[in-house]
């Protein structure tokens with residue numbers, strides 16, 4: 001039986017576990033503050049806050065309730081706008097009103113919830129982070145500047161918040177009603193669901209793919225939540241390898257200190273993946289298994305030449321991520337097998353990593369073409385390379401021949417020009433809504449060059465690459 005706290009009330013919905021939180025809130029609890037916009041995770045009108053105990057701490061994240069099944073709410077605190085409303089406006093609601101950040105009001109609840117999530121979380125208080133917190137919310141009326149001013153005001157208020165997530169401060173300053181102070185103890189009192197075998201149940205990670213592709217079917221499907229399995233969300237390093245559980249979310253990865261240490265630009269790279277509420281739900285296993293040719297995390301980990309641990313009952317086997325994709329949406333994964341874990345060799349000090357993505361808009365958009373690389377060097381020489389690219393073939397692509405070609409070569413414009421020609425023989429893009437085949441080939445070349453311009457600014461320049469092309 002799924003049980004959780006909705007605002008200030010314990011609930012045990014007697015509904016199919018695939019029912020979305022959005023439908024439960026609006027149609028069964030008659031809380032109409034949460035709005036229905038796109039039902040595809042794009043608009044943010046349905047944003048709620050989800051509180052869960054992680055290693056003994058109560059943490060809240062914004063999520064889109066239209067893509068979240070009841071199953072994923074088990075043992076958590078789901079907060080709709082009614083759960084933060086008080087007799088007077090909260091400082092966030094007040095700032096939005098005073099800055100003119102609301103007109104028709106349809107999007108306003110979503111902005112309030114996302115900014116409340118920002119006030120509660122541990123992101124540094126600055127206006128850039130406050131504005132990033134509303135990257136999953138769309139407004140048709142205001143033109144955003146007023147909402148950005150409101151967000152900047154909230155970041156100023158957050159500067160007074162004590163280091164540790166302090167619910168006393170949030171309650172005292174009027175961000176939250178007083179009942180939030182007891183939520184941790186109330187969640188601790190919930191018994192964990194018995195560990196059950198997956199059987200014929202459909203695995204759900206964050207649901208951000210399943211609920212976009214098959215919402216009606218999912219509402220009636222028996223689900224097994226990987227997101228709720230803390231053991232599948234761990235990230236650690238052992239014997240020179242990094243191990244990541246299949247249910248780690250994009251945000252788990254983005255905010256992980258070990259990953260940040262290994263990949264200094266990780267936070268910037270991961271910002272290019274969807275939006276804050278989607279990153280809070282989207283798992284790495286879901287990214288691999290949905291087999292999108294442009295899956296960002298797939299492209300990222302292909303360039304680390306990662307390996308997957310696949311499990312079926314008590315048996316496990318390993319498969320390289322680069323061999324996991326057999327044809328369009330066809331995987332080396334048996335029907336009752338699942339992805340348990342991913343691992344890759346910790347890159348040595350002489351290795352440099354980069355990720356690039358081009359889409360029609362910078363945030364909350366899927367890639368036209370994306371690419372990642374890991375380059376090992378000794379002096380001027382490339383001693384090894386891994387390269388990946390998405391959007392250019394039926395499957396996410398590990399660019400084996402170009403990687404092999406680069407090994408042993410000097411880093412200079414002539415070598416890169418030759419490699420940029422070879423790379424074109426490894427891909428077979430088709431024209432689609434994200435661009436013509438010709439445009440995608442051009443993007444691939446540009447992204448390949450971008451890796452080297454970023455990683456080796458002293459060794460290659462735009463001018464030298466242009467000269468190599470013309471000579």
Ligand SMILES: Cc1cc2nc3c(=O)[nH]c(=O)nc-3n(C[C@H](O)[C@H](O)[C@H](O)COP(=O)(O)OP(=O)(O)OC[C@H]3O[C@@H](n4cnc5c(N)ncnc54)[C@H](O)[C@@H]3O)c2cc1C
Pocket residue numbers: 040041042202203204205206207208209210211212226246247272273274275278281282283284285286287288289290294295296297337338339340364365366367
């Ligand atoms: C608004 C929006 C924006 C998006 N933007 C991006 C983007 O910028 N970049 C990007 O890459 N993706 C994007 N996505 C796609 C999606 O969020 C990601 O692919 C995400 O990682 C999917 O993970 P999930 O846990 O939500 O998958 P789910 O929907 O839960 O599952 C997807 C599939 O994988 C299966 N599955 C999940 N975990 C496992 C496992 N461990 N073993 C076996 N099978 C499993 C499920 O059964 C299902 O078939 C976006 C989605 C939305 C809605």
Ligand code: FES
Pocket residue numbers: 035036037038039040041042043044045046047064065066067
């Ligand atoms: S209704 Fe648009 S994100 Fe959920």
Ligand code: FES
Pocket residue numbers: 101102103104105106107108138139140141142
């Ligand atoms: S105020 Fe109308 S959509 Fe934002």
